[in-house]
Amino acid sequence: MRYGMLIDLSKCVGCNACTVACRNHNGTPAGVSLHKIMKYEVGKYPNSKMKFLPMPCMQCENAPCEKACPVGATMKRPDGIVDIIADRCIGCRGCVAACPYESRQFLWEIKNYYEQAPATLFEKKKHKSFQKGTVVKCGFCLNRVQRGQDPACVATCPSQCRLFGDLDDPNSEISKAIAAKNARPFREELETKPSVYYING
């Protein structure tokens, strides 16, 4: 089994609902986002357009971050998700430097959303799972996936531009879509073998 994602770039409107859903589900501290959307302009005025590239962690099969970690805090699970064992992370940031997708973020501080105010109940609960001085990244909402749900970003998308499923199952919806629409990963020339594919981009 290898979990993967397919994103249809022609349907992404750059609303960032996925980024907000990710932050809501994971309760990340202020300034930390496990998901991002890169926006960029193509064409020349007056025929230019804004385009959007949603970027969760690519969950690479040949993950440079796993290779860079000196203590084995980053490891690839059997289901294909690249996980971080927070209790082992020494915070060297070697994995942050190694990642070609800027998917990883170092927790310099655990900040509340309202800096001058004490932590809200939500923040108090959610921030317990974050350790200052360690690295975090998108984990495909593993706890949701284990309950049979899609990751928060997939479930939230208003234009339904994302598919999630088992890349090793040729009969899964995602595998069929990848094959039918010739989906490609981002920067595939790096040979990191990402599990996130894109079409119509």
Add this chain to the structure above:
Amino acid sequence: MKMEWIILLILLVFAAIGGVSILHQIITGFRKTNLNDHYVWGSYIQGCFFFSSIAEGILIVVASITLLNVKGMYLIAEAGCGIAFALLLAAQILLGFDLGKPSRALLMLGSKNFYSPLTWDFYTMGLTTVLSFIYLLDVLPSNPAVTGIWSLLLLVGGFLCLAAHSMFFLSRTKGGYQTNTFMGLETLLYSLLGGVSVLILTMFLFGMDISQLAGLQMIIAILLLTTAAAHKIALLNQESHAGKRLMIILNVVIIMLLGINLTFRESKAAVLFAAILSVTLVFVDKYYWVIDNQKTNTIPEPYSQFQQKGTYRPSFKEWNVLLGCLAICAFVGYSIIYLKIIL
């Protein structure tokens, strides 16, 4: 009171101030640094690579001297081990306190991930620190076989550490890989040049003969200019590398100074000035690879078109810690050389 004791006292005071800065760093974490999501490595890593690069350069020279049993260079070996030990101590302090969780650093002891350059750095720096310390304790039996093994281990450890430094500079740009034909050789030559230069400065400070090392310094500088120029030529069609231009200029000046020394034979001033410039060159080289390299966005254009480019300048706290480690290194190195060689 003897001058040497006064110098030791002054260095101790500076080392103590440095120690307080380092303790403060542990307490405050990264809050007082200017590190950010764009520049995840800064002056601490630059300093670590600077100190360890020079130390390994010194130890490669020391290992070669002892392995080949070069006569009349015992003092160089002794001074070299003393200075290298102090430099490695400073490098490991900087590396340790740059970690987000320094208390977990020993988890690397059981690490089997030799794919990671940091694992190699940890083991090789540790090995060369221990080997140089063993030499200073005078516990090595004067058995050629034992000395030979010690020298070989030191030589291999030094080279592997420098190889890890080359691999370490995984650029965040261009896909997390920075292919550069000359990186490994350049790293080695910068290390050797820095190491020989620090040895020259140390030996001059203690009134020892520096003539044997001056020639070696010249040869390394010429080799370095060749690789640096070749690297610059390779980058001609790519984005500008002002740092590389500066380094080539510095290198040319160093060769000119050494040329003056060769011509006039007695110009110690030229050799010493070249040594100071060489150490500066190594510092600039580490800045170029560690900090300047992070300037460009990892994700290529046009996708990173609107991505904010961070800036980085070491904060006051970072300078404090860096200079503090330098003070600790100077105190430890001076003490060792004074107690072991001069007294």
